[in-house]
Amino acid sequence: MSDNRRRSNGANLPFTKMHGLGNDFMVVDAISQPFRLRPDVISKLADRHFGIGFDQLLVVEPPGMPDVDFRYRIFNADGSEVEQCGNGARCFARFVRDQRLTNKKVIRVQTAGGVIELKAGKDGWVLVNMGVPELEPAKVPFEAAQRSNTYRLEVNGEAVELSVVSMGNPHAVLLVDDVDAAPVERLGPLLESHPAFPRKANIGFLQVIDRHNAKLRVFERGAGETLACGSGACAAMVAGRLRGLLDEKVRMVLRGGPLALEWQGEGAPVMMDGPTARVFDGQVRVPIDSPRRGRSGRSSGRRRQKKG
Numbered sequence: 001m002s003d004n005r006r007r008s009n010g011a012n013l014p015f016t017k018m019h020g021l022g023n024d025f026m027v028v029d030a031i032s033q034p035f036r037l038r039p040d041v042i043s044k045l046a047d048r049h050f051g052i053g054f055d056q057l058l059v060v061e062p063p064g065m066p067d068v069d070f071r072y073r074i075f076n077a078d079g080s081e082v083e084q085c086g087n088g089a090r091c092f093a094r095f096v097r098d099q100r101l102t103n104k105k106v107i108r109v110q111t112a113g114g115v116i117e118l119k120a121g122k123d124g125w126v127l128v129n130m131g132v133p134e135l136e137p138a139k140v141p142f143e144a145a146q147r148s149n150t151y152r153l154e155v156n157g158e159a160v161e162l163s164v165v166s167m168g169n170p171h172a173v174l175l176v177d178d179v180d181a182a183p184v185e186r187l188g189p190l191l192e193s194h195p196a197f198p199r200k201a202n203i204g205f206l207q208v209i210d211r212h213n214a215k216l217r218v219f220e221r222g223a224g225e226t227l228a229c230g231s232g233a234c235a236a237m238v239a240g241r242l243r244g245l246l247d248e249k250v251r252m253v254l255r256g257g258p259l260a261l262e263w264q265g266e267g268a269p270v271m272m273d274g275p276t277a278r279v280f281d282g283q284v285r286v287p288i289d290s291p292r293r294g295r296s297g298r299s300s301g302r303r304r305q306k307k308g
């Protein structure tokens with residue numbers, strides 16, 4: 001293929017690199033520019049040696065339903081599109097305000113896992129209403145005869161006890177005595193792809209310090225262990241409360257730093273407060289060949305969002 005043709009097959013895609021407690025993101029404004037990337041291209045861009053390097057790609061789109069300000073799509077490092085990302089939601093809120101896509105302080109966002117509400121705070125902190133956790137196994141989804149606060153699973157001949165929670169995306173939470181010694185590398189991948197989770201799952205390893213403090217590591221679906229997982233922290237909060245180990249307000253410390261969580265109990269939303277960081281703005285060359293039907297993270301650029 002001639003250089004000209006090779007060049008003509010690419011386009012420059014502007015992005016912003018951000019993170020929430022080290023859970024890092026490539027953020028793309030798909031309101032002001034058309035966005036089409038195949039899963040294999042996303043996973044190449046996620047590579048920390050041959051690409052930009054990120055845990056998730058976050059795509060900002062115009063709202064697809066009434067009473068929300070934006071739509072927010074999330075793609076894991078493996079290219080899979082998922083329902084929810086808590087740390088990403090905070091970075092999303094900071095991004096749309098920094099980019100003047102809105103001047104609202106309270107932003108309602110449509111995700112594949114439901115509508116969430118974000119409130120911009122001071123010094124880059126954002127308070128997220130992550131919605132009401134789903135505990136019915138079939139809606140996580142998780143294969144179980146009936147709902148329970150804990151379940152036992154067989155993993156390579158080993159019996160594992162875990163809680164199961166959906167924050168829009170599926171989570172399993174195991175209790176451990178010491179997160180630093182937790183079998184994250186060994187059990188994380190086995191449980192992520194366990195047949196009891198038809199759509200796989202994020203696997204949290206929770207160490208309860210006292211009723212208001214806990215530590216957590218998360219092996220994320222489609223990304224591996226990350227420095228922090230916002231929806232995983234919310235799921236761990238729920239699991240800890242269901243087991244009677246945590247009170248309504250908890251400081252959850254992840255490898256990348258702390259999140260402030262609050263959950264009043266069943267039927268109530270989980271509130272998560274935490275920081276955001278912008279690292280750099282960049283642009284990357286991506287193929288513009290038309291994506292295969294049904295296999296692309298696709299939205300077309302539309303007119304700029306009216307001011308909030």
Ligand SMILES: N[C@H](CCC[C@H](N)C(=O)O)C(=O)O
Pocket residue numbers: 023055056074076082083084085086087088169170202220221222223226228229230231232
């Ligand atoms: N790996 C997750 C998506 C990202 C969640 C995480 N980064 C967060 O902050 O919630 C999943 O497949 O459901």
